[in-house]
Amino acid sequence: MSEPRLVEVRRNVLKQNDVIARDLREQFRNAGVFVVSLVSSPGSGKTTFLEKTLTQLQPQYRVAALVGDLATENDAVRLARSKAPVKQITTGTLCHLEAAMVESALKEWDVGQLDFLFIENVGNLVCPSAYDLGEDLRLVLLSVTEGEDKPLKYPHMFRAAAVVVLTKTDLLPHVGFDVGECLANVRRVNPAARVFQLSVRNGSGVPELCDWMASQTRVARA
Amino acid sequence: MSEPRLVEVRRNVLKQNDVIARDLREQFRNAGVFVVSLVSSPGSGKTTFLEKTLTQLQPQYRVAALVGDLATENDAVRLARSKAPVKQITTGTLCHLEAAMVESALKEWDVGQLDFLFIENVGNLVCPSAYDLGEDLRLVLLSVTEGEDKPLKYPHMFRAAAVVVLTKTDLLPHVGFDVGECLANVRRVNPAARVFQLSVRNGSGVPELCDWMASQTRVARA
Numbered sequence: 302m303s304e305p306r307l308v309e310v311r312r313n314v315l316k317q318n319d320v321i322a323r324d325l326r327e328q329f330r331n332a333g334v335f336v337v338s339l340v341s342s343p344g345s346g347k348t349t350f351l352e353k354t355l356t357q358l359q360p361q362y363r364v365a366a367l368v369g370d371l372a373t374e375n376d377a378v379r380l381a382r383s384k385a386p387v388k389q390i391t392t393g394t395l396c397h398l399e400a401a402m403v404e405s406a407l408k409e410w411d412v413g414q415l416d417f418l419f420i421e422n423v424g425n426l427v428c429p430s431a432y433d434l435g436e437d438l439r440l441v442l443l444s445v446t447e448g449e450d451k452p453l454k455y456p457h458m459f460r461a462a463a464v465v466v467l468t469k470t471d472l473l474p475h476v477g478f479d480v481g482e483c484l485a486n487v488r489r490v491n492p493a494a495r496v497f498q499l500s501v502r503n504g505s506g507v508p509e510l511c512d513w514m515a516s517q518t519r520v521a522r523a
Numbered sequence: 524m525s526e527p528r529l530v531e532v533r534r535n536v537l538k539q540n541d542v543i544a545r546d547l548r549e550q551f552r553n554a555g556v557f558v559v560s561l562v563s564s565p566g567s568g569k570t571t572f573l574e575k576t577l578t579q580l581q582p583q584y585r586v587a588a589l590v591g592d593l594a595t596e597n598d599a600v601r602l603a604r605s606k607a608p609v610k611q612i613t614t615g616t617l618c619h620l621e622a623a624m625v626e627s628a629l630k631e632w633d634v635g636q637l638d639f640l641f642i643e644n645v646g647n648l649v650c651p652s653a654y655d656l657g658e659d660l661r662l663v664l665l666s667v668t669e670g671e672d673k674p675l676k677y678p679h680m681f682r683a684a685a686v687v688v689l690t691k692t693d694l695l696p697h698v699g700f701d702v703g704e705c706l707a708n709v710r711r712v713n714p715a716a717r718v719f720q721l722s723v724r725n726g727s728g729v730p731e732l733c734d735w736m737a738s739q740t741r742v743a744r745a
Contacts, residue, residue: 307532314529342565343648343677344669371649373675394679396618396649424676425649426565427593427618446668446691447566453595454646455565457616469668475697 314399318432321400325435332413335518336420338434340458341442342451343424346468348376349501350442351421355383357511362416367406369398369423376421386410397429398422416518426455437521438514444469446476449483456490464495466510471500536621540654543622547657554635557740558642560656562680563664564673565646568690570598571723572664573643577605579733584638589628591620591645598643608632619651620644638740648677659743660736666691668698671705678712686717688732693722 329336339347351366358364365386368376377389388410390402403420412418420436422429441462443451446469452459459465465487467480480498487494497513499506551558561569573588580586587608590598599611610632612624625642634640642658644651663684665673668691674681681687687709689702702720709716719735721728 307529307536310529310532342646343673344564344666370676372678373672375672375676394649394653396647423649424564425618425647427616427645427647428650431616444566444668446666446694450595450597451565454592454597456594472668472694472697475694 315431318400321404322433322435325400325404326437329412329418329435329437330521332415333522334412334415334418335438335514335521336418336434336436337438337440337514338420338422338436339440339442340422340426340429340462341424342426342444342447345424345442345444345447346501347421347424347442348379350466350468350499350507351419352380352383353501353504353507354419354511354514355380355385357507358417358515359383359385362515363414364417364419365410365415366419366421367403368421369402371395371423392423396423396425396427397432398434399432400434403434417514426451426458430455430458430461438463438517440464440466442466442468443483445473445478445480449479449486452483452486452490459487459490459494462491462494464497465491467496467498469500469502470498470505471502537653540622543626544655544657547622547626548659551634551640551657551659552743554637555744556634556637556640557660557736557743558640558656558658559660559662559736560642560644560658561662561664562644562648562651562684563646564648564666564669567646567664567666567669568723569643569646569664570601572688572690572721572729573641574602574605575723575726575729576641576733576736577602577607579729580639580737581605581607584737585636586639586641587632587637588641588643589625590643591624593617593645614645618645618647618649619654620656621654622656625656639736648673648680652677652679652683660685660739662686662688664688664690665705667695667700667702671701671708674705674708674712681709681712681716684713684716686719687713689718689720691722691724692720692727693724 380387439462602609661684
């Protein structure tokens with residue numbers, strides 16, 4: 302539990318991760334690619350959102366995605382339907398992506414040929430929060446079926462993301478979810494977070510978030 | 524990533540955890556208390572299920588609960604409404620409960636006075652799978668909003684649980700969730716798992732699971 306050697310070794314791994322993430326970030330900046338990572342609980346709708354986003358951005362932008370999972374290539378198969386280049390990172394028992402995995406997965410790709418690179422993390426609201434992947438923007442997704450209290454119960458993750466995306470809003474009439482209370486909880490742990498609400502099922506809110514991300518690439522490159 | 528010292532130290536922590544868990548299990552057996560742990564993604568309905576279960580079992584059984592979270596005492600406050608003894612374990616940044624935390628949380632309690640002890644883990648479908656808490660029974664909850672593929676994507680957790688509980692079945696008419704496909708996925712990773720389906724909101728399935736758990740205490744003590 303409070304095993305000091307584990308804490309020490311974990312700190313070293315984090316330091317090592319930060320060094321690689323810094324290199325990645327510089328590489329992404331030089332290549333002119335805007336990198337967005339997605340984190341959430343399992344089943345919050347990351348892959349469905351990503352499939353929709355890749356499809357929506359593709360007419361105008363060159364997009365690609367890396368997707369992390371413990372097991373299966375299901376997500377890569379689903380995302381391939383968008384026709385965008387997609388690569389699966391299978392982590393085995395590891396509960397999060399690390400910068401070295403991103404670096405290694407990108408070896409055969411020329412990121413200079415991309416406008417957007419999306420990185421979908423393992424579904425986990427805890428461990429991925431500590432690992433910088435060199436991304437420009439981190440989105441945390443929270444579905445309206447999960448309860449308003451999650452920002453307070455997983456504060457590290459909600460603090461480590463610049464954007465909070467409330468997903469599955471089409472289910473609002475069927476679940477006792479108080480959007481106002483959830484947003485107040487988001488503000489308590491991360492007052493600067495930008496919040497979007499959307500439903501991939503009925504399409505509402507997706508174009509607004511895509512437009513906003515596109516505007517951010519222009520800011521990043523200015 | 525493949526930092527060998529981290530793997531080695533983690534292995535030692537697991538070994539140490541197993542020793543404490545073995546002691547706990549013996550202590551629980553001697554005390555005649557049946558211990559059930561709950562794991563799931565954040566927002567699958569562990570606390571709501573537990574509140575209902577504590578209330579349902581209480582007329583006949585002496586019940587208590589330990590609840591793990593990174594932050595907040597919200598769950599303990601919610602569960603206290605059941606009038607059962609409840610204690611919160613706040614883990615800080617740690618993504619799972621360990622046997623030593625359970626041991627320490629139980630110091631002031633006489634488990635010999637209990638028939639059932641429930642342990643609600645941190646919401647996380649990855650990391651808690653490796654940590655034995657000395658429980659008799661581990662339940663993994665999966666809500667029908669999370670998708671049928673979760674048993675395949677988080678196989679370690681679904682293998683490490685004897686019981687799979689499909690929750691929020693009242694939402695089935697509003698989500699595209701194929702129960703048959705999900706059960707087939709459960710069987711692929713854990714053919715021996717017992718599956719229950721329930722909705723705390725409309726009450727269906729909860730008495731059946733409570734009755735079954737009660738029958739298991741009799742088996743364990745026989």
